[in-house]
Amino acid sequence: MLRLFAFVLSLSSLSSFAHAKPISAEAANAGVASNSAATEGKLSTEGSTTYDGQELSAIPAAPSVSEAIAAAISQSGWTIVVDSQNTGTSNYGTNAIDGNTSTFWHTEYQPVLVPLPHNATIDMKTAYLVGSITYLPRQDGQSNGNIGEHVIQLSPDGTTYTTVAFGTWIDDATLKTTTFTPFTARYVRILALSEAGNRGPWSSAAEFNVYTASGSAPPSPVGHGAWVYTIDFPLVPVSIALEWSTGYLLAWSSYTPSSFGGSSGTTTYTATYNPATQLVTQAIITNVDHDMFCEGLSIDFNGKVIATGGNTDAATSSYDPTANDWTALANLNIPRGYQAQVTVSTGNVFTIGASWSGGQGGKNGELYSPSANTWTELANCPVAPMLTADAQGVYRADNHGWLFAWSSGYVFQAGPSKAMNWYLTTGSGNQTGVGNRASDTDSMCGNAVMYDAVAGKILTLGGSPDYQSSNATANAHIITIGTPPATPTVQTIGSMAYARAFANSVVLPDGTVFTAGGQVSAVPFSDATSQFVPELFNPATNTFTQMAPASIPRNYHSVSLLLFDGTVANGGGGLCGTCATNHFDMQIWYPPYLYTSAGALAARPVINSVSVASVAVGKTFSITTAGACTAFSMIRMGSTTHTVNTDQRRIALTPTTTSGTTYTFTVPVDPGVAVPGHWMVFALAGGVPSVSKQLQVTLT
Structure with missing residues (x-):
């Protein structure tokens, strides 16, 4: 029997927990009363057989x-x-x-x-x-x-x-x-x-x-990892972001905890998970007049969460974890929902696509300047080259782009269309097509992860040709990008064991990539054909290994993020009112690197200190560890919704000098590689990672 890692609470210790102020009863009940409407724009009522105009099986109550x-x-x-x-x-x-x-x-x-x-x-x-x-x-x-x-x-x-x-x-x-x-x-x-x-x-x-x-x-954690505990949330976590200042996980749903829709929604239900105290607290955000469901999402240079459009299709809001506060920003020029967005090397935020809300078609690129609080349309960044051939047309064809910030203000669009493109975000912009992703299909709601930013390597996984009522693939490719706008190389590698759409992928400190959840046939709000067995990609061999099975389906509206301690939070799915597929929870996965060959928890290396709190690109910093370490990495803190996490990327660190257990590193000079913002720094000994320390990378 798997020995679960437990924090066992005595009754006497419970009273000493520091409780954040909960929401009032009136506020909590205000949002729950309207949960019967399961409408994402085009889904009319619970049990409807149509979703976005397409015949589907009735959503089970x-x-x-x-x-x-x-x-x-x-x-x-x-x-x-x-x-x-x-x-x-x-x-x-x-x-x-x-x-x-x-x-x-x-x-x-x-x-x-x-x-x-x-x-x-x-x-x-x-x-x-x-x-x-x-x-x-x-x-x-x-x-x-x-x-x-x-x-x-x-x-x-x-x-x-x-x-x-x-x-x-x-x-x-x-x-x-x-x-x-x-x-x-x-x-x-x-x-x-x-x-x-x-x-x-x-x-x-x-x-x-x-x-x-x-x-x-469950099997032994040796080589398989383990799902160690479940975290119950007072909402379905559809979007999540890691708070750099605390390590808390911020989650939100929509204008109610369990459903979405409503054309006049200006409220967002949120919840915060504190890994240190294991408490989940909740808050209702009304001050920004923004229902952030189906928003574009990324984290800027200063660690603020930037949420754009969604159900309130033109709104932009930011969350500052140091102040624990949301602020309304300038409206988008082009209303959007289901867009991807990315913080680029200049410090601006680029977004493109997203016809789920705000009208269909013409969702060309635009750029947000945090310093000026303005949005500017980029005349030469058309969305048309990145459209998929979705059966529902442009309404779905411009959703959830796979965007990667790169050198000189460029953004690489790796998918989900089989067509790949470079977008330049300076001046009036520019677009350059660079061919197809080998023989891959359009891969909507698949995954793409930059697991080696220095080498420009991106792993792409799964997805389906159409957004819904479409069979997923198990396809896997490695894209290597170089100096833009040059054509990247694309390597087709052995497929995953399981076909997946709506899955989530997370890069780990050792460079492996963890993929969990998804389903064989992409059907929103369904747990049918769920994939319970996760897979771990090894970049040394370009192969996948099956991990310990999960116990909860994670499909449409599910999420995953790497936490400060090198574990993975995986949760959500649903948000469809009184349906049977709402999952008000997350599970924490411990990767195999946290276990000894006997199945016990491994002793972990310790980072005693980091020499600076912030460091400019091209400059050096040092870490001091409690014992000798053999590998090091830094991973940018993530935010994710609808399978898209444009923030996460990993840089393998090689010491330039070593003095005892003090190691000195040089941050890559290119802000397109080491995108400024907040990063987790890990030290590894014998493959086992430390709990991370935080480091802010700056432009100057």
Whole structure:
């Protein structure tokens, strides 16, 4: 049985957690009331058979509460121990495992108001391979006691508990499902750290149910990595960005936590995951009048998240992690949604395409200047050369470009069209076609990752010829770009084991590339034909190795990012109202490099210090480690939505001098290679990476 890495919380330690201020009950409920509309512009209602005018299978509704309970492990013979119960109103702990949704457990509030945290421990009397639990809040029309922040722990013996999930549940009466890596357990413990609406120090539950895993126990992490825990979010994380100042993961959905659409939406639901405290807090963004769903996304030289267009098709907003605040910026000249954008070597932000909103066609390139807060249309950067031959025409053909910043203000467009192009973003712009991506097809909602920026190497993976109702490929290519606008070289390599559309790919400190999720047949809001087995690309051999299988489908609207500690956050999928394919969670994957040959967690090298907080391109910096290290790299912090992450790129670092365990490096002089901004610096010993230190690369 896989030994999951656990941060095991004692009850005494829970009260010391630093809780960020939650949103009010009124604010939380305001966005939940309208969740029945699952409309992304052209998807009319839940269960509709048409999406963007094309016939599809009806989106399956989420199982009813009675259906979910019927599928659970029988509660017969179970016992439960709770820290508190309100006996005066018969709100006993046993009500949470009696199969009756009309009764509920409530912690004591009279004559004594018992403070948080609270806990409930279930003894199922028999050990099962457990794969998920559900929590049903009270169903009497009241909300007091809805559990918000929580921890879920499992135990085979009632003595040693392993944390398999934590996070924050949304504040409503719907059934909450938490799925995790299968674990053999007899005991289930739910720790309630907060009340979801901040109404008081109590907890309540109509029902807790437990479900067996559909598969088998996960393999040893040796060579396969491991999915170590699940993080529950109070929204479907469709867009995410890494905050350079804290290492927090910022996530957002749309104008509601679980659906999108609405032509007048000017609100965005967000949530923040803090890896250090394992807490998820939430906020509703209204001050910028921007529903940021389906936006263009990138991080600028100063580490600010720049979000453009989307459901509010002309708006531009920025998020400053140091101030924890969103600011409205100048509007786009060309309204857009589903665009890719990229921070270029000049410090400006380039975007192109995106006919999902703001009208169809003519979504030529334009450039944002952060210093002047202005958008300028680039007359000579037409979108037409990068269109795919999508069955739905330009509405889909200009979506989700694979854009890479490069030298002298150039941007390389590697896909998803099979046609490749250089775009110059200075002056009035320029476009140069450089042929097709070998024999590849159009590869909408595939992946492209610059895993070796110094060599200009880009790995492309999967995707499908049409956006939807189209079979994905397993195709893989390596594009090597040089001095623009020269034609790049394209190498066709061995395919992935699995065809994938809507998957996500992340470059790791050692130069390997992790790809997770996706489906064989690209159908938005469907979990059919899901690919659960991730793959790891090895650039030394140009081959793929299958990793430990995930337990949650990750398809349309899923996301992935590298975290400060060299692990990967992979989550989301759905955002379709009351459908069955909403995934309010993320899972953390530990790559194989974090394990010894015996399957234990490896000792990690340590970076004691970095000589400077910022360094200009072409200049030097040093790091001092606690012991000898054999390899080094830096990876630009990422942001991603709809399979696109134009920020991430990796630079392998070679010391120019070494003195003991102090190593000195020179940053590449080309800002098209070492794009200014915030980077994670890693040291590796025996292939095992350190936790990163942060370094800002500047233009001068």
